[in-house]
Amino acid sequence: MRIYLDNAATTPLNREVFLAMEPYFFENFGNPSSAHHHGRGAKVAIAQARGIIADLLNASPDNIVFTSGGSEADNTAILSGIRSNGIKLAITSAFEHHAVLHTLQALEKNGEIRIVYLQHDAQGNLSLPHLEKLLSTNERAFVSVMHGNNEIGNLNDIEAIAQVCKRYQAVFHSDTVQSMGQYRYDTRRLNADFLVGSAHKFHGPKGIGFLYRNAGQALYPLIYGGAQEQKQRAGTENVTGIVGLAKALEISYRNQEVTRQHLLRLKERLIFKLRDRIADVDFNGNSANTGQSLNSVLSVSVPDPNTGISLISYLDQHQISVSGGSACNSHSGAASHVLSALDTPFGRATVRFSFSRYNTAEEIDYAVEKLAKCYAKPGVSAYAEGLLL
Template identity: 45%
Template sequence: MGVIFLDNAATTPLEPRVREEMIRMMDNFGNPSSTHLSGRGAKVEVEVVRKRISKILGAESGEIFFTSGGTEADNMALFCSVRDLGVKRIITTTIEHHAVGHPIEFMVERGEVQVQYLTLNEYGDIDLVELGNLLKNGPKTLVSLMFSNNEIGNLYPVAQISTLCQKYAALFHSDTVQAMGHLPINVKDVHYDFLTCSAHKIHGPKGIGFVYVKSGLKVKPFIQGGGQERNLRAGTENTIGICALGKAFEIATNEMAQDQKKVEALKTRVIQEVQRIVPGVKFFGRSAELDKSLYTVLSIAFPKTGNDMLTFSFDMKGISVSGGSACTSGSNQGSHVLRGLGAWTEDYQPVRVSFSKFNTQDCVTGFIQALEEIYAITPAK
């Protein structure tokens, strides 16, 4: 079968229909800022995608701004909230993606904002009562909580969070990079001030994404040097990437229900087989609970054995999985997300299995066979 790719929370293979869209746009090389025919043609392509995305989200086209990806989008939301919107406090958790955590830490170190971290239980759940109590008092606040966690799959109660933010006049930023295109998100149903998306999480190319900025928020350009994106994000637009993003987003939305049904079946089988093979196995967060986690992510807690390189062992057998976020793969401190769940996680070795619509039951069979071979050599203690 070749390599079995089960690390789709890190990135996803390019959808063939998206590749076709990219090839089509390679002949449309005009600069969208140019006023001549070639420029106008490119501009039309960009605006068609903007309108398509905004319609799906229930937003206005003027609320969608294209970026280089989710990290830039999250940075833009955070830095602009503090710099331009008078935010003096950010309420978040210690298990957000580093695209959120690191900018907050940077601003705290510079004395630009204060941060308060919500208490987490051993599953990574937040306490809405605690959030409400914090919001009752204090300075102008931005609540930054992701829709779904990229390592443990937990779904945050965004509707309730949004209601609390509105009640206490706080801004609400949600890192929706893992959820966008996988679960329904509509700004008419739930109030958000900032949302983010990255194309390569939904079978699009790397290097393109968008940020949703609620109309009425007076933010200044995050990147200086030009008037693109209605003077909010300088730089010549990535027309090929934008059109690819639009196609990927459209496909993901239109086929969401059938993709979810297929992937949930794969995830359920892996959960059952892992429990059969590995005594004492657990799952980090809520990832094994289908109604409380993103259906594409499963974070397995393997009891530690003589083999402390399970992901490497899988790789040697042609199975691509991870120990957590690809953005922290070079860290020697392990996963900050798992540390945030408590000391109990130190007794377990993490393997994140993340699925896409291109995975099949044969992929799951390959993973299970590899796991059986690994545990035949290094059984659990």
């Protein structure tokens, strides 16, 4: 039995989503820019999908721009918000996804902006007074703060942040990739200038995402060529992906409360059982605080067995797929910038468990059983006793 507990990296495709996409691989395969019957059918499908997403976000269809995924949407939002408004100051946190941090850092290296990082406490909670002080004592700023963190699950109060930004006329972008589908966003109430979604985080296809942009924000295109996406993102549209994206978000909203309760039960079960079975277990950031973190993510800190094999590899050998942090860096060997910013203690290992509607309590129990075997005796790794190899 292979158990998948790495849903923060990607989620399995919902079969209902696949069925919605299937006709656009075969019968309705036209290029939306073509004037004939096949092209018109594809164009209508895109318009319908854009309308579905706009309705779910309480936005206008003109506010939705389709992209290749979350990273492109984040890049577009950052470059557009900064360059179109002539902004020279960017305010962000040390916990942002690299699609945000690396883009801002590249602009700073080019001399276009300077970056100020928000102060935070030991759990990764950001300081709103620091944000207000920065906005009140500096020129107009671009603020980028994610809603739900993909590694430790921390939730930021983006409604409060948006209000502060509005008060000082700052441009506010929130990377909502990890939380889109789990939370309802009313864009007319939130006052965010840019929000981001990526279909594969909520049981849609990979390679497709969208950018919500406030009507008052002009876009700075990353890709030139054709007149697609209201001349804001050139390239033949990924019709099948767009249809799948809209269907996946629609299903997520339809099942949101049931899924939320299911994820919460799984997370609480995992927290309880880990505390019961492992003496020196801890949790990174607000991960174990179910009121201040994503229900879908639990970042677990345990002593490093120091056996030459990582806990991730060990669990993989036992048919359990998890991450140590963000999947974006899992092959690079680089330390997690999120965990580094938290000053996590040396000599400990991190396992990120992340859940979806398809996970079960039995899978949680099996994962705990296998992980607990690494700590069969206080201070002694079961590896060292030859119990697991």
